[in-house]
Amino acid sequence: MTKIEIVFFWSAVAAYALAWIVSLSRAVFQKPAAVNPQGIVYAGVFFQTATVVIRVWESGHLPYLLAYENTLSLSLILMVSYLAAGHYSKKVGGDGFVRMFVLAAVLCLMGYGILQDTGVEPLTPPYRSGWLYLHVFFAWFSHAAYIVATGFAVLILVRRVDGERKAAWDKKAYQWILFGFVCHSFMLAAGSIWAHYLWGSWWSWDPIETWSLFTWLFYGFYLHLRKQFAVKKEILAALAVIGLIGILITFWGIQLWVESVHNMVYESGK
């Protein structure tokens, strides 16, 4: 990690933390603060993008090899997804809460990442595959979409508002889960093909694979429930929150508890 990368990384963290505090003060005092948190978020995204660009220049490959690189890229895509969510949901409200939720997730991700190995590692032959790039790319997008969707779902659970507004948030949560589900499907397909070309086994019931399949089925269940049955919005929101717990277990939990081929990616170079 070069000095310039450290400066941009911590600038991004500072900007996100400041945006979170400003959003909190707005929510607590019910009054718009003098500073617009959205502007600080844009500054944070700029610093983080610079961090990613420096990382790519420094390592010579896309940032997906180590846990630090993975969380850095995922959190950037999460912020971009949040900005897209804000763009598409200006009229439905709840923007401040979703911003706080997403910023908290991004800060957790970046905090976890910086505590891991931040060294630069070259790409060894197993990781030089177009299918792996697609696998990781879609994983970032699906996880980011699920987190944004959960922001709207939590909003449904904690805010007491009229049915029309709840319906709008429920629709947003559904649309983001649908987007995440499509990306999740592409992630599973690309991962399987990569595994076939690398090991000769397109599905090995590896713990992370199995959990990823489980969460895919779970979100599939959510989508069918939402589309085919008249289920209460609160129940759907609770399911979206449970789904994110599944994603957290897949992304973080499994690698701490059991041996998995995915751990190899996070620990390579050590």
Next chain:
Amino acid sequence: MPISHSILSPNEKHPTWIDVVSSKTATMVLFGVLAVFIFLILLVPENKAGGILNGRFFTAAVAFFFINLGAVLYRRFYRETNLSRVMVGSMVMHASMSILLVGAILSAALRAESGILLTEGQTAPAGDLMPNRNLTLEKMDVVRNRRGDVLDLSARLFVRSVEKGEQRLECKVNHPARLSGAWLYLKRYGMSPCIQIVDVAGKVVFRSFVNFDLIVNKADFLELPELGIILKVQRMSKDDSNFRLSVKDETGKYKVSAPEIRRWAEFKVIRDPGFGFAAAGCAGVLGGMMLRVMPVLKRKREPSVVAP
């Protein structure tokens, strides 16, 4: 099973490619070809059935089967009954899942694998999964950076068979070689010094290439109890070709040397008849999903109604 139509819709003057692909004639020819393949698979011995299943012609016939099925479904359920794109997408997605499951069942039941260990210059039979073939490992190429990290790894092979004569193959990580319906994967590799032991009279008492694994382990051993010799090979850096050989000779009568150093590689031969189905199922699921989702995106682009 596809239902074929040869009647054109009243508005059409010329048949489109969909009409041709889904015509009765095309369907009958396709079924005839598939029936011949199935008959052949039933006739040939079990170890050769995989060769037919993974062969180009069978793959082409199966691919054409899906094209035919898709064209027939399109004609029958979409163009002629005006089904919505959402319904077609949903149908394709769910039908493809069954193909994916067929692939999973075939992989679980029929997937077979075996291993081959070769030292550079050595020839060995490829085994039951690639019958009547001999493999020779010509050269292992390992590209490293200054730190010793492996950047590229490939094995150059020479294949001899009765039917196809001689051919050269390259097997790389992430790029398995394809040979007679089976896949050849590069699994592990290491250093293989030729260990030569000479006694006091100058007689060679031991000479053989010995495979040491210095990629996973930092040190590896060779024990020769009949000579009272223990050889220790220790990796000196990340690069396994930089190693030190130390000898523990209890008798003190022998002279140990390594006149030549080669590399060894372990290969995995895999036959997986389910992969093609799984890949086709995957493509169907994703294609159906996109069809199912696209109208949602399209609706979003429609201009909103402005109140007067």
